Amino acid sequence: MVPMTPKKNQYAVRAVFELAKRRGEGPTKISQIARAQVIPERFLEVILNKLKRSGLIESKRGFTGGYSLSRPPAQITVGDIMRFLDGPTAAMNCAACTETSSCPSHRRGCAFSAMWNRVNQAVLSVYNDTTIQDLLDNEIHLKAQRRRRPPRAPARTEGQRL
Amino acid sequence: MVPMTPKKNQYAVRAVFELAKRRGEGPTKISQIARAQVIPERFLEVILNKLKRSGLIESKRGFTGGYSLSRPPAQITVGDIMRFLDGPTAAMNCAACTETSSCPSHRRGCAFSAMWNRVNQAVLSVYNDTTIQDLLDNEIHLKAQRRRRPPRAPARTEGQRL
DNA sequence: AATTTCTCGACTTTAAAAGTCGACAAGCAA
DNA sequence: TTGCTTGTCGACTTTTAAAGTCGAGAAATT
DSSP, X not given: OOOXXXXXXXXXXXXXXXXXXXXXXXXXXXXXXXXXXXXXXXXHHHHXXXXXXXXXXXXXXXXXXXXXXXXXXXGOXXXXXXXXXHTTTTSSOOTTTSSGGGOTTOTTOOTTHHHHHHHHHHHHHHHHHOBHHHHHHHHHHHHHHHHHSOXXXXXXXXXXXX | OOOOOOHHHHHHHHHHHHHHHTTTSOOBOHHHHHHHHTOOHHHHHHHHHHHHTTTSEEEEOSTTOEEEESSOGGGOBHHXXXXXXXXXXXXXXXXXXXXXXXXXXXXXXXXXXXXXXHHHHHHHHHHHHOBHHHHHXXXXXXXXXXXXXXXXXXXXXXXXXX
């Protein structure tokens, strides 16, 4: 129904999230992130390397090396990550109407373009409204919830918190 | 950035849209729809055949055969089409947290699940709020606009109308 | 009967995502 | 300065799902 977010993007968000969790502990190694977030290490390598060029994260080599966040989690949105990964190319294009040939009435926006734009905008809004700090806060809440209740009870309040 | 809606789904919407345009003219043949909407004919065959089982469209064989809409365009939403095509399976699953193994904190919703849910919900809302009639109305508006202006002028009011 | 159309399942192709690798460069520590 | 450890980089391979094709058959129509 809703097209799945690419794994690469998910990994990227999770990795940044993990860095946020460990902020202040000095650089975190790829291997640590990979283990904590269950991401294929060699693949994560590629992702982080690319992500570095966004300026969102920094790296250091050698024995005490690793990655670290370059700004506070509250100042990084999921949208920042997504936007960088997919480049400005894929930013605003309508699904059917960008390629001249595949859309019968492509001259000046077809009957569908408004809808595709609204979909894009809707997704973007969520991403841009969600900071890494928000995700961090979610985790804390969930942990507290888990501690308070008997283990393994089915989740009750799902999907409300940002 | 925003994952592209599958072509199959786009084709389906466009096909239903085309049927809506021709409502009242008797059954429309696959070949006609394919030509009008620039969809590979043999592929459209598969799509329409499947879509038929949703009850949204009807078919008739033989010389005067073809497809037709089974309800008024105002009573069909894009969501109806999407929901049927992807089945109830893909309906509500979070990107990373449905498979036990791929998400480190999968027990009762991870820090991310709320966000993925919000994305899903956002997209769904647009789809469910958009009827085929709405799309029809868009087309009429665009046509009128085109007639009123000198040809090939750049689009001005883009992405506002439903 | 002949033609036209949809029907159905199986099949092939294509493209992108996902994942891997080897060699190298930088930093630390003994 | 030698030898670890870590990130860097480009090229490569694998896997997967989407996209598209096909042939034979079944219902209508003339």
